[in-house]
Amino acid sequence: MVYPAPHQPPQTEFGTNLNTQSEAEKQAALEAAAIEAGRLLFAAECQFFHGAQKLEQLPLPGLPEVAFAGRSNVGKSSLINALTGRNTLARTSSQPGRTRQLNFFDLGARLTLVDMPGYGYAQAAKDIKADWQGMMFDYLRGRPTLQRVLLLLDARIEFKPSDGAVMDLLDQAAVTFMLVLTKADAVKPNSLARKTAATAEIARTHAAAYPRIFVTSSEAGLGIAELRAELATLAA
Ligand SMILES: Nc1nc2c(ncn2[C@@H]2O[C@H](COP(=O)(O)OP(=O)(O)OP(=O)(O)O)[C@@H](O)[C@H]2O)c(=O)[nH]1
Ligand SMILES: [Mg+2]
Numbered sequence: 201m202v203y204p205a206p207h208q209p210p211q212t213e214f215g216t217n218l219n220t221q222s223e224a225e226k227q228a229a230l231e232a233a234a235i236e237a238g239r240l241l242f243a244a245e246c247q248f249f250h251g252a253q254k255l256e257q258l259p260l261p262g263l264p265e266v267a268f269a270g271r272s273n274v275g276k277s278s279l280i281n282a283l284t285g286r287n288t289l290a291r292t293s294s295q296p297g298r299t300r301q302l303n304f305f306d307l308g309a310r311l312t313l314v315d316m317p318g319y320g321y322a323q324a325a326k327d328i329k330a331d332w333q334g335m336m337f338d339y340l341r342g343r344p345t346l347q348r349v350l351l352l353l354d355a356r357i358e359f360k361p362s363d364g365a366v367m368d369l370l371d372q373a374a375v376t377f378m379l380v381l382t383k384a385d386a387v388k389p390n391s392l393a394r395k396t397a398a399t400a401e402i403a404r405t406h407a408a409a410y411p412r413i414f415v416t417s418s419e420a421g422l423g424i425a426e427l428r429a430e431l432a433t434l435a436a
Pocket of ligand 1: 279295
């Protein structure tokens with residue numbers, strides 16, 4: 201014999217739970233509104249307005265900023281293009297090391313998207329690499345308008361020590377970051393599920409990490425609407 205749980209809300213004669221049903225409906229309505237807010241934000245005009253190769257060249261702090269960080273070739277520029285629905289806004293390449301400066305994009309005068317050079321690019325000349333990375337880390341640590349970092353991880357590739365080092369830096373600087381898996385189209389569902397769980401586990405070990413893991417494919421459009429919705433909560 202099965203006993204009902206002591207605090208169960210009233211049931212209808214069809215067994216539907218009235219209270220939870222309306223909660224679920226409310227939740228669905230909230231989610232739909234968030235997705236719509238994201239869609240509207242990213243439907244706005246998006247324009248490149250500044251490139252910085254050195255810290256002294258950063259634009260004056262203005263709108264809330266969201267930075268796209270991650271290893272070279274992880275898909276940062278592609279994700280900016282997918283979010284904004286513009287194929288050639290940020291330059292992409294199959295060769296790592298395509299983005300060589302901090303590129304600032306104005307989205308509808310409400311949010312600034314920052315496309316960062318990648319780290320962990322073995323082929324770059326040592327001094328150039330030190331320059332980019334030093335600047336990148338200084339930016340991540342000290343930018344007053346930086347609201348959120350999207351730290352991208354390739355769903356096909358092992359988590360690397362350099363990713364951990366960036367997470368440690370963001371923890372220390374108390375800059376909230378979200379882990380975003382990229383290229384989900386290129387992995388099988390089982391392995392994607394394992395990767396997502398492992399990534400959530402990593403997030404749990406970092407004070408500044410957002411608990412939710414975003415699974416995306418810029419090529420297939422997966423997770424793009426959800427990411428837009430999340431970023432819309434940060435817009436002016
Ligand atoms: N299969 C697949 N490939 C992708 C996806 N997103 C990006 N790529 C490919 O990954 C490569 C690198 O993409 P970029 O967007 O240039 O990567 P990035 O992180 O900006 O690279 P750097 O600027 O060099 O640091 C390109 O060949 C893209 O076509 C995706 O969702 N799925
Ligand atoms: Mg790039």
